[in-house]
Amino acid sequence: MAALHACKDFHACKWPGGLSNGDTSLSLYFDAINEKSLNVVKEIQGTCSQIITFSHFVPRQELCPEKRMLFYPKLPKIIGSDYLEVRIRSIHGIQGSGSACHVFGHTHFCWDAVLDGIRYVQAPLAYPRERKRRMNGGEDWLPFCIYSDGNFADRLSPCYWSDYYSANPRTPHNTELAPWVARFYNQT
Template sequence: MDSLEKLTALLDACSKIGVQTAPNIVGGVGIIPLFSWYHKNFDKEKEINDIRIPLPEMACKDFSSCKWPLQLPNGDIALAHFFDIMNEKNQNLIEDIQRNSSHLITFSHFLPRQELCPEKRMLFYPSLPKIIGSDFLEVRIRSMHGQDTNRSGCHVFGHTHFCWDAVLDGIRYVQAPLAYPRERKRRMNGGEDWLPFCIYHKGFTDRLSPSYWSDYYSKNKRDPENVKLAPWVARFYKR
């Protein structure tokens, strides 16, 4: 089987055992999961050329572990578009949620905006933005949340393992990653007592804390033209 056939088998298995994977209203809140995959030209910020950075094909296990049809190569915009179109099958459910719920939570694994990741000079792997997000995803999120001032909501995402809670152009974006055990140990208090972040309880909850990077960008303007490596990245590549 290729990876698309595996995905179909997984969704079929969920259906058989009662795991819901389609949009629904739960406790008065619209919950909309979104299919997505990344594409390399999601990255639109200036390249860092002063160091030797492994290609995504070498650094990202997806390129060897996933098997896609020949016309849908990994990292290509065609594959990201294919996943985005998969959301169309739920359009009637989504429209029903929009009509009947004043609170909306959309969520995806991948990022809808590059601003939800630190600048390249801050990253140990500066080519990370090429394997994290989809432009199609942001367009679809915007179409769902819309301009209805009576509807509140947020988009939950993952993949990069950075804690994030920020409002961009009227939509709240949240990532509260469990992350790898070694990453949790580096967090405040060694990651002890960290629980899943409550997004909604009788209303949307206050900001996720700590959210180091989104807090940083709330005080410091993003400067993607700056390609001077952060000190911790420079030390890493000198070794």
């Protein structure tokens, strides 16, 4: 199934002239909105030792399963922005600080991983039908506390995909479909 049909964003969103789903214009447009808050960000950086940033979209490709693992292999093309990661690094520092956290969303994959000194967390509530399908009793999950009493919360668990990649290297040159994906496409 094409991402165009699977993702409601293409049908539910109408953009002003010159902005398109087919190029980087939307990413640049939304990133430019952040420029208005640079003074506030500098003030926060000067007064806080722990900063949590948030985005709906995914800032790094490593925060999504490889496309051979996905039912919608074009999903990585529509879920995030490289400009977003650059913006996050400008707030947390190029290598992160160990006390940096970014909370993201959009894919509905539970994720908790540290990449280049920044902790990336997604604790999706998702749609009710998705919660019922989750392994390990996920239908009863409540919102995840990221920070309390001066400390970041312990690792979120279970996080199937980030747990998988903490034990297995990414293999982007492997084009063999995962067995569950292959079964999905062979149902003709």
